[in-house]
Amino acid sequence: MLLVRLFIILIILLILPAGCGKGIVAPETPGEMKGQIENKPGVVEKSPVTALPEDKGTPVLKATVIYIVDGDTIHVRLENGRKEKVRFIGVDTPESTRIVELYGKEAAAYTRKELTDRTVYLELDVAQRDKYGRLLAYVWLMPPRENSKTEVRKAMFNATLLLIGLAQVMTVPPNVKYADIFVEFQKEAREAEKGLWGTIKTPAPVSISNKASTETKYIGNSNSKKFHRPDCQWAQKIAPRNRVEFGKREEAIKAGYQPCKTCKP
Ligand SMILES: [Zn+2]
Incomplete structure (x- = not known):
């Protein structure tokens, strides 16, 4: 094991001078990483950066x-x-x-x-x-x-x-x-609860949305403050973190949401 490590270190030391100094040697091609030294046609050349x-x-x-x-x-x-x-x-x-x-x-x-x-x-x-x-x-x-x-x-x-x-x-x-x-x-x-973490921590609205037609009457967007029928194309585009559900139309209105002009809930 030790020998293997020493060998690896030796190899690195041999390769290193090319990558030292002010620049990094730009990306090796996969072929070079496998130990093929020759440049093949179409293979990107090393270029110092x-x-x-x-x-x-x-x-x-x-x-x-x-x-x-x-x-x-x-x-x-x-x-x-x-x-x-x-x-x-x-x-x-x-x-x-x-x-x-x-x-x-x-x-x-x-x-x-x-x-x-x-x-x-x-x-x-x-x-x-x-x-x-x-x-x-x-x-x-x-x-x-x-x-x-x-x-x-x-x-x-x-x-x-x-x-x-x-x-x-x-x-x-x-x-x-x-x-x-x-x-x-x-x-x-x-x-x-930024971004996707908000979704993962509060999965409830997401799971309900799958059976929206049976359990939910109206879907609100807490960002736009509009509300929709569950089958409205706009309702289906609401980001999970902005999705709010209402059982009754009045609840949505009371919460300050405006009815969507497309689905007219
Ligand atoms: Zn709508």
Whole structure:
């Protein structure tokens, strides 16, 4: 075991000089990670990237966001013009079940709103790519200087998604640089019932909505203050956290809700 470790350390030491100094060597291709040294046609070449800032900041890849795939996956153009698909490290935006999927869409919309066309600074961790060849990164909105918890909270987009409850922590070793901070931020969002945590903590309206036609007469949107018949298209689009139910029309009116003009409840 010890020998194996020593061997690994030796290998790292041999590889390291290429990645030291001011820049990080830009992302290795999956082929290279498997130990194939030759460049094959179509395989991206290594290209050195300048560290920002010059003095004592963390090495990052400056990039422009050109496309949003979903809440945690984007396409960027690096400074050298190369395009990369980037998966955020340490977080996972929802997509699985019907309810959680709603937050998947919100997360994608949020990422699209915040990051499209924006300059970002990609910090990499130990593993540069996943098995799909995507670049794995912490997406900073400004160049990180001290990488403190405060700075992560303020300027790292991965952390923002956790803080507003649009993502959950997903730690995949060896990329664990900020895992503890991420867990802390997630706890904070969960306790404040932000985003998807609000849904999970108060599942009642969601489960009732499945049998709305038998048990619920009217569905309100606490955000728009409108109320609907359960089968109204607009009622079905209300985010779970904004969904309110009324047994009687008068209850909705008394609560200050206006009848929808489409379904006329
Ligand atoms: Zn309606």
